[in-house]
Amino acid sequence: MCKNRSYDRLVSTDQDLTFKILEQVFKDELSIRKITDDILIALEFKNRDSHYTNASALLADKNNYRGINIGRFGENINIMLDRRPYE
Numbered sequence: 001m002c003k004n005r006s007y008d009r010l011v012s013t014d015q016d017l018t019f020k021i022l023e024q025v026f027k028d029e030l031s032i033r034k035i036t037d038d039i040l041i042a043l044e045f046k047n048r049d050s051h052y053t054n055a056s057a058l059l060a061d062k063n064n065y066r067g068i069n070i071g072r073f074g075e076n077i078n079i080m081l082d083r084r085p086y087e
Helices: 021-031 037-042 054-059
Strands: 068-074 079-087
Touching: none
Parallel strands: none
Antiparallel strands: 068 079
């Protein structure tokens, strides 16, 4: 049982993920040539056991998610400043 862990930090059921589109954005915007395991761990896309997280599954080239809701919060999680659905 996982306590104090958000959905995006849990291990994804899909471990066969690729990030070609994200890697291209990193090249264009950040001059990062290749997405390494260190970068994936820093972004919490992989845990220290090298398992992909649900956060990585959301941004992978192919995924099983129909869409996501992205929210921006204020001083705490009870204050939502903005929310946008993406499909």
